Amino acid sequence: MQFGIFTVGDVSTDPTTGRTPSEHERIKAMVTIALKAEEVGLDVFATGEHHNPPFVPSSPTTMLGYIAARTERLILSTATTLITTNDPVKIAEDYAMLQHLADGRVDLMLGRGNTGPVYPWFGQDIRMGIPLAVENYALLRRLWREDVVDWEGRFRTPLQGFTSTPRPLDGVPPFVWHGSIRSPEIAEQAAYYGDGFFANNIFWPKDHFQRLIAHYRERYSHYGHGTPEQAVVGLGGQVFMRENSQDAVREFRPYFDNAPVYGHGPSLEEFMDETPLTVGSPQQVIDRTMTFREHFGDYQRQLFLMDHAGLPLKTVLEQLDILGEQVVPVLRAEFAKGRPSDVPDAPTHASLIAAASSANGVTAA
Amino acid sequence: MKLVAVAAGLSTPSSTRLLADRLAEAARSELADQGHDVEIQVIELRELAVAIANNLVTGFPPRQLATAIDAVTRADGLIAVTPVFTASYSGLFKSFFDLIDPDALPGKPVLVAATGGTARHSLVLEHALRPLFTYLRAVVVPTAVYAASEDWGSGGDKYVEGLPARIRRAGREMAALMATRPAGATSQDDDTSFERRLSDLRFD
Numbered sequence: 001m002q003f004g005i006f007t008v009g010d011v012s013t014d015p016t017t018g019r020t021p022s023e024h025e026r027i028k029a030m031v032t033i034a035l036k037a038e039e040v041g042l043d044v045f046a047t048g049e050h051h052n053p054p055f056v057p058s059s060p061t062t063m064l065g066y067i068a069a070r071t072e073r074l075i076l077s078t079a080t081t082l083i084t085t086n087d088p089v090k091i092a093e094d095y096a097m098l099q100h101l102a103d104g105r106v107d108l109m110l111g112r113g114n115t116g117p118v119y120p121w122f123g124q125d126i127r128m129g130i131p132l133a134v135e136n137y138a139l140l141r142r143l144w145r146e147d148v149v150d151w152e153g154r155f156r157t158p159l160q161g162f163t164s165t166p167r168p169l170d171g172v173p174p175f176v177w178h179g180s181i182r183s184p185e186i187a188e189q190a191a192y193y194g195d196g197f198f199a200n201n202i203f204w205p206k207d208h209f210q211r212l213i214a215h216y217r218e219r220y221s222h223y224g225h226g227t228p229e230q231a232v233v234g235l236g237g238q239v240f241m242r243e244n245s246q247d248a249v250r251e252f253r254p255y256f257d258n259a260p261v262y263g264h265g266p267s268l269e270e271f272m273d274e275t276p277l278t279v280g281s282p283q284q285v286i287d288r289t290m291t292f293r294e295h296f297g298d299y300q301r302q303l304f305l306m307d308h309a310g311l312p313l314k315t316v317l318e319q320l321d322i323l324g325e326q327v328v329p330v331l332r333a334e335f336a337k338g339r340p341s342d343v344p345d346a347p348t349h350a351s352l353i354a355a356a357s358s359a360n361g362v363t364a365a
Numbered sequence: 366m367k368l369v370a371v372a373a374g375l376s377t378p379s380s381t382r383l384l385a386d387r388l389a390e391a392a393r394s395e396l397a398d399q400g401h402d403v404e405i406q407v408i409e410l411r412e413l414a415v416a417i418a419n420n421l422v423t424g425f426p427p428r429q430l431a432t433a434i435d436a437v438t439r440a441d442g443l444i445a446v447t448p449v450f451t452a453s454y455s456g457l458f459k460s461f462f463d464l465i466d467p468d469a470l471p472g473k474p475v476l477v478a479a480t481g482g483t484a485r486h487s488l489v490l491e492h493a494l495r496p497l498f499t500y501l502r503a504v505v506v507p508t509a510v511y512a513a514s515e516d517w518g519s520g521g522d523k524y525v526e527g528l529p530a531r532i533r534r535a536g537r538e539m540a541a542l543m544a545t546r547p548a549g550a551t552s553q554d555d556d557t558s559f560e561r562r563l564s565d566l567r568f569d
Contacts, residue, residue, distance in 0.1 A: 204425045265422030274427060 001335045002346050003328045004044025005037050005320070006079035006236065006303040009057035012310035015258040020310075023056050029313045030057065033306070034067045036317050038074040040324025046077035046109065046303060051085075051118050054260075061094040068102035075348070076102055079198075079303065080111025080179045083140070084132040085122035087156060091136075092143035092164040099169045104349030109177040109198050109234075110137060112186075128155070130185050137176075137189065144173035172356055175347040177234055177301075180212065187212050191219030191231070196346065198234035199296075202305060203261060205274050206295050209235075213296050229343055234301035235292055238277045241322045245280035251315075252279045259309035282326040289327075290334055298339050300346035302331070366403045366543060368392060369440035373410045373447040373458035374480070381480045382409060384512050384532075385446040388478055391536025392442065392543070399544055406440075408433045410457050417460050426464065438469045442476070442543040443503070445494065449481035453493045462497065471502040474542035476535055478510040487511035506538040 177196035180186035217228035374381025490509035521527035
């Protein structure tokens with residue numbers, strides 16, 4: 001089981017001080033947060049990709065390459081890489097390059113983006129969102145798996161005799177997760193290829209994500225990749241902790257009330273009741289996160305959203321200390337209990353190499 | 366059969382609720398005469414006002430609102446009644462129907478009605494409510510019922526039927542549509558397999 005954090009990279013005003021960090025400060029803070037994630041023993045750091053203010057991370061591989069050079073163990077990922085509006089050729093190249101620089105500590109999560117105008121800004125049609133995700137990913141897979149690609153599709157210039165460079169490290173492409181908030185088609189896509197499926201699990205009630213994940217698990221099995229229980233599932237989560245739960249609620253409330261996405265709507269208490277948001281003591285976060293397994297089955301990756309809505313860097317780093325020292329060690333132990341032995345861990349570069357060589361061995365024999 | 370009435374009146378008691386009750390009863394008794402057992406549920410949007418606003422902000426319905434949306438979606442017939450505010454349906458009424466999936470109501474019999482202080486706004490039914498439900502591809506009964514304050518204390522004249530007669534006529538039309546509609550007729554998307562989707566995109 002992997003634990004980590006994912007960031008949207010929003011530049012938001014701290015509602016308690018009225019102070020807004022500069023883009024430069026925010027970018028540096030994201031790096032500091034990633035380094036802290038490794039320091040406190042987390043496994044994964046994932047950054048969003050956005051092309052509009054107030055978000056800064058438009059260039060994930062630049063940021064992740066820099067973080068790769070300053071970390072040893074941390075898996076670098078995205079949440080999400082826009083498979084709809086990025087050229088799949090550039091994704092193939094950028095992430096293969098990152099994979100080499102990071103010695104394989106790379107995977108990525110594909111998504112369709114959250115801002116309508118990004119499509120026209122990048123020359124695409126938002127009504128084609130799903131077909132773009134489907135076709136672009138099919139091309140991306142071939143670019144990583146075939147040395148020379150001939151290609152004609154609906155959405156990009158044909159390719160004849162094209163080789164994407166560098167080739168994936170050790171001939172093994174990065175593992176891919178597909179992220180979705182609402183589309184069963186994306187769960188279907190993940191199942192078809194035997195890729196991972198990540199449910200954002202933040203903004204909406206759990207039964208919505210239960211349906212998506214149940215669909216993914218069932219179709220993963222249908223397409224012959226294993227049992228439904230062996231499908232590779234990732235979940236988001238959102239927490240704020242203090243030793244005393246009343247202190248956590250008091251401190252987090254102004255950030256919640258003014259947060260982008262859900263601010264100025266329901267109360268913190270209503271939102272905690274209806275979504276997986278947990279604001280309270282470390283033990284409350286442990287208890288709530290343990291319920292995810294009951295709701296979604298044994299899963300492979302848990303990412304928490306920690307740095308958003310104008311929370312100051314100092315507070316975020318304190319949160320990561322609590323997460324790394326008090327929460328994740330307990331979750332690792334608890335999630336390991338009763339976990340069936342045939343439920344796999346999330347694929348890593350090492351495990352994918354092992355799987356590829358054993359597959360080749362079978363073929364040769 | 367399930368008949369759901371949505372009433373967007375804000376006062377308690379409200380004439381909008383009163384009109385919704387009368388219309389529902391008219392349709393029910395007509396269907397009962399034909400041997401249909403009808404269950405009526407009235408949804409008062411006033412009780413859901415905060416939930417509706419929260420859904421607009423967060424993108425998901427709180428539980429009580431989800432239950433109401435589900436009832437509307439599954440109903441065999443829908444009665445929608447709004448007070449007239451600023452020359453149209455009320456904002457609360459529109460916000461509720463903004464949260465209904467655009468594909469949730471096709472073919473569903475809908476009876477539209479409105480209340481107001483003066484009869485001068487009665488065409489709101491034709492220029493605002495009827496197009497709204499036409500967009501949602503519902504089947505709107507021909508008679509839409511407008512009740513001005515004065516209608517609650519006057520009868521018809523030689524040109525116009527009184528309110529009770531208009532309610533009965535609308536109820537009859539609603540009952541006729543509901544009776545001919547196959548039970549449980551709802552739209553269901555096909556679960557298209559991913560292989561099919563891939564082949565649709567004409568891959569190599």
